[in-house]
Amino acid sequence: MGTYSYWLAGLGLFFVILERLWPRLPTQPLLRAGWLADLFFIVFNSRFASLLIGYVTVYWIADLDAVFARGWAAPWPAPSQFAVLLLTADFVKWCVHNLMHRVGFLWRFHRLHHGIEEMDLLGDWRFHPAEVIFYSAALYLPSALLGVSGHTALAVGVFDTLIGHFAHANLRWRIGWLKYVINSPEMHLWHHNHPDCGPVNRNLALTLSIWDWLFGTAHVPPQHPARLGVATTDGR
Numbered sequence: 001m002g003t004y005s006y007w008l009a010g011l012g013l014f015f016v017i018l019e020r021l022w023p024r025l026p027t028q029p030l031l032r033a034g035w036l037a038d039l040f041f042i043v044f045n046s047r048f049a050s051l052l053i054g055y056v057t058v059y060w061i062a063d064l065d066a067v068f069a070r071g072w073a074a075p076w077p078a079p080s081q082f083a084v085l086l087l088t089a090d091f092v093k094w095c096v097h098n099l100m101h102r103v104g105f106l107w108r109f110h111r112l113h114h115g116i117e118e119m120d121l122l123g124d125w126r127f128h129p130a131e132v133i134f135y136s137a138a139l140y141l142p143s144a145l146l147g148v149s150g151h152t153a154l155a156v157g158v159f160d161t162l163i164g165h166f167a168h169a170n171l172r173w174r175i176g177w178l179k180y181v182i183n184s185p186e187m188h189l190w191h192h193n194h195p196d197c198g199p200v201n202r203n204l205a206l207t208l209s210i211w212d213w214l215f216g217t218a219h220v221p222p223q224h225p226a227r228l229g230v231a232t233t234d235g236r
C-alpha cells in the first residue's frame, strides 16, 4: 500500500503539470470548486476504505480462500499475469459500473461521481466509499482463482490509476486509434455529460475501452459535451 501511495502522488503531480501545459479548458483553475473535498476522497478512498474492508473481512477471506483460491496464473511470467489480470478485472469492473448506472440502489451511490461539473484528475477519486465494497466484492473470485503476484497486482493498480487520471484530466489530447483500446478524456467526458446535451449510460469504460466498442455502448462524437454533471439527487 505504501508503494502505491508514492505512485499515486507521482501520477497526480504528473497530470497536474500536463493539465497546465495542454488544458482542454484553460480558464479552469487548479483549485476549482470542490477541490478540497476531492482531496479528502483521494486519501479516504485510496487508503482507509480499502484498509477498513481488509480488517473487517480478513477472517471471512481466509475461509473463502480455503474454498476458492486456485492460483491458476501464479506460475506464469509477469507479462502474462499482467495481461490476464488487467483484462479479467477490467471486464468485471465494466460490468459493475454498468450495473451502477442501471440499478437504482447502486446508482444512489454512484451519482456522487456524476455530480462533477468541472472535470480534472481529482474527479477520478470523487466516488462514494461504498463503491470500493462493490468493486472489491466482485473482484474477489477472479482474483482468488488467478492468484497473481503482489507485484503484478500493484502494476495493474498503477496502470489503472494512470488511465483513470488521464481519462478525467482537463487535457485537450485526442489519442487516435488508441481510443479503441484505452479510456481517454474525449471518451470519458461523454460518460459525464449532462442528460440535456447527449445520451446517457455510454462509455462505461474504466481502463480499457474495448468493452464499450464490443458491446455497443461507445459514444465518441468529434466535439466535447457542452455541459457536465447530473443533479446528485436525480435518478438515471
Ligand SMILES: [Zn+2]
Pocket: 097, 101, 110, 113, 114, 191
Ligand atoms: Zn458512471
Ligand SMILES: [Zn+2]
Pocket: 113, 123, 124, 168, 188, 191, 192
Ligand atoms: Zn468519471
